[in-house]
Amino acid sequence: xxxxxxxxALRAAVGAAHVLTDGDLSAWELDWRKRYRxxxxxxxxxxxxxxxxxxxxxxxxxxxxxxxxxxxxxLVGGSVPDQSxxxxxxxxxxxxxxxxxxxxxxxxTVDAGCVLQAVQEAAAAQGLLFPLSLAAEGSCTxxxxxxxxxxxxxxxxxxxxxxxxxxxEVVTAAGEVWDGLSGLRKDNTGYDLRDLFIGSExxxxxxxxxxxxxxxxxxxxxxxxxxxxxxxxAVALLQLAQARLGSGLTGFEVMGAFALQLxxxxxxxxxxxxxxxxxxxxxxxxxTESEAHARGLFESMLxxxxxxxxxxxxxxxxxxxxxxxxxxxxxxxxxAQAEEGLNIKHDISVPVSRIPAFVAEADAAIAARFPGxxxxxxxxxxxxNLHYNVQAPxxxxxxxxxxxxxxxxNEVVYDTVVAxxxxxxxxxxxxxxxxxxxxxxxxxxxxxLMRAIKRALDPQGRLNPGRTLSA
Amino acid sequence: xxxxxxxxALRAAVGAAHVLTDGDLSAWELDWRKRYRxxxxxxxxxxxxxxxxxxxxxxxxxxxxxxxxxxxxxLVGGSVPDQSxxxxxxxxxxxxxxxxxxxxxxxxTVDAGCVLQAVQEAAAAQGLLFPLSLAAEGSCTxxxxxxxxxxxxxxxxxxxxxxxxxxxEVVTAAGEVWDGLSGLRKDNTGYDLRDLFIGSExxxxxxxxxxxxxxxxxxxxxxxxxxxxxxxxAVALLQLAQARLGSGLTGFEVMGAFALQLxxxxxxxxxxxxxxxxxxxxxxxxxTESEAHARGLFESMLxxxxxxxxxxxxxxxxxxxxxxxxxxxxxxxxxAQAEEGLNIKHDISVPVSRIPAFVAEADAAIAARFPGxxxxxxxxxxxxNLHYNVQAPxxxxxxxxxxxxxxxxNEVVYDTVVAxxxxxxxxxxxxxxxxxxxxxxxxxxxxxLMRAIKRALDPQGRLNPGRTLSA
Numbered sequence: 001x002x003x004x005x006x007x008x009a010l011r012a013a014v015g016a017a018h019v020l021t022d023g024d025l026s027a028w029e030l031d032w033r034k035r036y037r038x039x040x041x042x043x044x045x046x047x048x049x050x051x052x053x054x055x056x057x058x059x060x061x062x063x064x065x066x067x068x069x070x071x072x073x074x075l076v077g078g079s080v081p082d083q084s085x086x087x088x089x090x091x092x093x094x095x096x097x098x099x100x101x102x103x104x105x106x107x108x109t110v111d112a113g114c115v116l117q118a119v120q121e122a123a124a125a126q127g128l129l130f131p132l133s134l135a136a137e138g139s140c141t142x143x144x145x146x147x148x149x150x151x152x153x154x155x156x157x158x159x160x161x162x163x164x165x166x167x168x169e170v171v172t173a174a175g176e177v178w179d180g181l182s183g184l185r186k187d188n189t190g191y192d193l194r195d196l197f198i199g200s201e202x203x204x205x206x207x208x209x210x211x212x213x214x215x216x217x218x219x220x221x222x223x224x225x226x227x228x229x230x231x232x233x234a235v236a237l238l239q240l241a242q243a244r245l246g247s248g249l250t251g252f253e254v255m256g257a258f259a260l261q262l263x264x265x266x267x268x269x270x271x272x273x274x275x276x277x278x279x280x281x282x283x284x285x286x287x288t289e290s291e292a293h294a295r296g297l298f299e300s301m302l303x304x305x306x307x308x309x310x311x312x313x314x315x316x317x318x319x320x321x322x323x324x325x326x327x328x329x330x331x332x333x334x335x336a337q338a339e340e341g342l343n344i345k346h347d348i349s350v351p352v353s354r355i356p357a358f359v360a361e362a363d364a365a366i367a368a369r370f371p372g373x374x375x376x377x378x379x380x381x382x383x384x385n386l387h388y389n390v391q392a393p394x395x396x397x398x399x400x401x402x403x404x405x406x407x408x409x410n411e412v413v414y415d416t417v418v419a420x421x422x423x424x425x426x427x428x429x430x431x432x433x434x435x436x437x438x439x440x441x442x443x444x445x446x447x448x449l450m451r452a453i454k455r456a457l458d459p460q461g462r463l464n465p466g467r468t469l470s471a
Numbered sequence: 472x473x474x475x476x477x478x479x480a481l482r483a484a485v486g487a488a489h490v491l492t493d494g495d496l497s498a499w500e501l502d503w504r505k506r507y508r509x510x511x512x513x514x515x516x517x518x519x520x521x522x523x524x525x526x527x528x529x530x531x532x533x534x535x536x537x538x539x540x541x542x543x544x545x546l547v548g549g550s551v552p553d554q555s556x557x558x559x560x561x562x563x564x565x566x567x568x569x570x571x572x573x574x575x576x577x578x579x580t581v582d583a584g585c586v587l588q589a590v591q592e593a594a595a596a597q598g599l600l601f602p603l604s605l606a607a608e609g610s611c612t613x614x615x616x617x618x619x620x621x622x623x624x625x626x627x628x629x630x631x632x633x634x635x636x637x638x639x640e641v642v643t644a645a646g647e648v649w650d651g652l653s654g655l656r657k658d659n660t661g662y663d664l665r666d667l668f669i670g671s672e673x674x675x676x677x678x679x680x681x682x683x684x685x686x687x688x689x690x691x692x693x694x695x696x697x698x699x700x701x702x703x704x705a706v707a708l709l710q711l712a713q714a715r716l717g718s719g720l721t722g723f724e725v726m727g728a729f730a731l732q733l734x735x736x737x738x739x740x741x742x743x744x745x746x747x748x749x750x751x752x753x754x755x756x757x758x759t760e761s762e763a764h765a766r767g768l769f770e771s772m773l774x775x776x777x778x779x780x781x782x783x784x785x786x787x788x789x790x791x792x793x794x795x796x797x798x799x800x801x802x803x804x805x806x807a808q809a810e811e812g813l814n815i816k817h818d819i820s821v822p823v824s825r826i827p828a829f830v831a832e833a834d835a836a837i838a839a840r841f842p843g844x845x846x847x848x849x850x851x852x853x854x855x856n857l858h859y860n861v862q863a864p865x866x867x868x869x870x871x872x873x874x875x876x877x878x879x880x881n882e883v884v885y886d887t888v889v890a891x892x893x894x895x896x897x898x899x900x901x902x903x904x905x906x907x908x909x910x911x912x913x914x915x916x917x918x919x920l921m922r923a924i925k926r927a928l929d930p931q932g933r934l935n936p937g938r939t940l941s942a
Contacts (some may be wrong), residue, residue, distance in 0.1 A: 197663075353576040384576070468662075
């Protein structure tokens with residue numbers, strides 16, 4: 001490879017100031033969880049779709065692989081270069097314009113590099129809602145959200161990133177621009193290219209822009225906390241809440257007792273409004289009428305749940321502050337876990353109806369194989385998505401536990417997931433971290449179809465090589 | 472081609488009783504709108520996924536093309552064989568089992584050949600809702616709905632067929648079975664094969680089963696009718712209704728004055744509750760609380776609309792019967808049109824915000840080029856989807872008008888659609904009818920991507936040849 005020629009071409013494409021080769025490039029080369037540290041041939045920061053296309057053409061002409069990156073907040077090592085020093089890191093961060101808001105059509109068209117929170121704020125400034133919401137929203141970009149089909153806490157009502165996107169602009173492996181931006185809610189003119197690029201982790205094309213769905217802002221958001229003796233009851237409570245609140249139910253998060261114990265241990269200042277219980281559920285309701293109306297619906301629904309003995313106790317937030325405090329409790333679980341020490345994370349989903357059986361079986365299998373291991377179980381129960389994490393035994397050397405047992409723990413958890421018709425990656429994607437696991441777990445027919453598509457759209461394998469699928 | 476060998480193989484695959492070659496096969500060979508009459512080499516009716524796979528293998532081994540068909544209610548000639556007598560018609564109608572309902576997961580798994588109404592009824596029997604709803608629901612199959620990504624009257628709230636499907640079972644062009652059935656609402660393990668097959672009109676694979684999303688049944692459904700002076704006001708009314716009713720707004724249908732005149736002319740027995748007005752809007756609200764609650768929200772919202780002079784008059788249905796009568800009025804428009812004589816149909820969409828400008832420009836262009844032509848304009852305004860149909864001049868010979876002007880009328884309408892960022896096929900698909908139009912209108916990059924995918928998944932071009940894309 002002629003590195004000098006490539007760098008010249010890249011500088012011609014985006015300007016010398018935006019081709020970085022020296023100094024500390026760890027902002028782009030080291031992943032969010034600090035598990036992957038790569039070495040880029042160069043970090044290239046195009047400022048427009050045409051510049052992205054020029055970069056792709058330069059790289060493919062010289063046979064160089066490209067790794068696209070948004071906010072670099074991915075959790076599966078999908079957006080940092082490998083260690084070869086031969087891959088170009090293509091950062092979309094400079095492309096951060098809100099191109100257009102069409103309030104009457106409830107759509108917004110944005111550059112891929114817009115930070116999620118900026119997208120939310122641009123919608124809110126028009127009195128509208130962009131509902132995608134997740135922990136990294138202050139740093140992650142909408143292009144990355146779409147490339148990984150991000151989930152988060154509002155999926156129950158609004159769907160994943162996929163369901164919030166009407167159209168895309170994509171630079172193909174050949175360096176051509178597909179203008180699939182569209183504000184249409186119905187368009188049956190040919191194959192669904194949009195959804196093929198969404199979730200493909202930059203391996204089929206590079207998302208440079210998107211048209212997003214907006215919603216009216218709800219008049220009020222109210223949360224409640226309920227204590228339950230079992231996950232069976234949590235599933236029954238979900239059914240009751242869905243029947244009574246319909247799409248007003250915008251959040252349904254479950255938290256295991258040990259997860260909340262860890263929060264109490266490491267963040268004792270956070271109030272926990274209800275006495276300890278095997279499970280807690282955080283419910284969120286969004287109402288188009290008023291806070292009083294939302295509270296009334298919650299009260300009546302939770303009374304029924306108490307009468308049916310689905311829940312043992314409940315509290316409805318009395319103010320926006322109390323609502324925020326409940327969410328803060330939920331969001332502190334991963335931080336409390338980190339304080340407690342290294343742990344083995346899983347981002348799994350099963351059908352909602354299978355959650356109790358899955359947890360019972362996985363808990364039993366982990367207890368039998370890894371005595372003392374502690375289960376930090378919480379997540380988006382309304383979507384069947386649990387963060388089923390395994391913490392090393394109390395007082396043990398966590399690093400040793402992980403080194404010795406991580407692979408075996410994963411095998412137990414994923415075997416149980418698959419036995420219940422579940423997914424080994426609900427919302428985080430595959431990237432580098434789960435690629436080999438995917439190739440073991442996915443059906444041969446599905447893998448064959450995926451490879452055929454990859455070959456068709458990126459015949460030379462230049463786009464995010466080795467991510468999602470092995471090269 | 473060795474026809475005898477193929478017929479033997481087909482009989483071996485599905486049983487001789489299910490390979491039809493003689494007698495009147497028009498139920499399978501003639502399309503719903505009676506615009507396409509083909510001749511099948513044989514009509515084959517497999518009873519299971521394995522039998523579908525065997526049929527595909529038999530056909531591809533002998534180089535024969537296959538046309539999959541559900542209820543044969545498509546509107547674009549996508550599901551009948553061509554006239555060569557060399558294509559096998561594969562009917563999914565015998566595959567009509569509801570495989571499983573998982574109420575706690577709000578999902579149902581069905582064979583592709585289930586009639587849509589049977590799917591709706593199976594959900595209703597469990598107190599649940601499958602919301603896809605369209606005129607042909609008594610005959611069309613869910614497999615066909617998914618293959619064409621059907622729309623209908625509830626898209627505003629629940630999305631197209633695509634958004635109502637969680638997983639698919641598909642027989643590939645190689646005759647292999649992809650088991651992508653899944654009850655998961657979050658699953659980010661690889662490329663989105665599901666959405667690639669949805670809407671591909673049987674050209675990439677044959678859908679044999681699906682896992683569908685269900686919803687709780689609403690406690691009440693209430694409709695209202697509003698009279699408006701302009702489409703600008705209709706767009707403003709939609710915004711108001713969305714803000715006030717949120718996702719309770721499940722229908723928003725617009726009807727032009729001339730469309731309702733035709734209904735009055737041909738179905739004078741149907742009551743029209745409001746005095747004639749340039750436009751009428753039919754609103755439907757689904758409420759999780761009660762009829763009284765829904766009516767209260769409607770009253771307050773329509774009062775605001777009257778105060779703001781968005782509407783000139785309104786009526787809220789007082790009973791289920793009155794609600795049905797309003798829908799009946801709306802659904803009688805296509806029938807009244809047919810009674811009035813031949814006409815040129817369009818199934819177009821534009822961003823909701825562009826609807827007034829699109830209609831003004833298209834109306835003016837049609838009036839200038841085709842004096843006396845009458846515009847029957849109605850549709851799903853909430854989705855930006857209009858059935859913008861052109862009726863021959865009063866008293867003229869409709870057949871002559873169509874023969875002389877259909878192509879030119881289409882060109883005027885589609886040029887205007889494209890100028891407003893719209894789609895030439897919102898919910899009906901491409902099939903044979905719009906294939907050449909698609910190839911003229913779609914961007915070369917999109918067509919290139921589509922062809923690459925077609926070649927990758929059906930390299931010999933055996934699946935529904937010549938539909939969606941030219942062979």
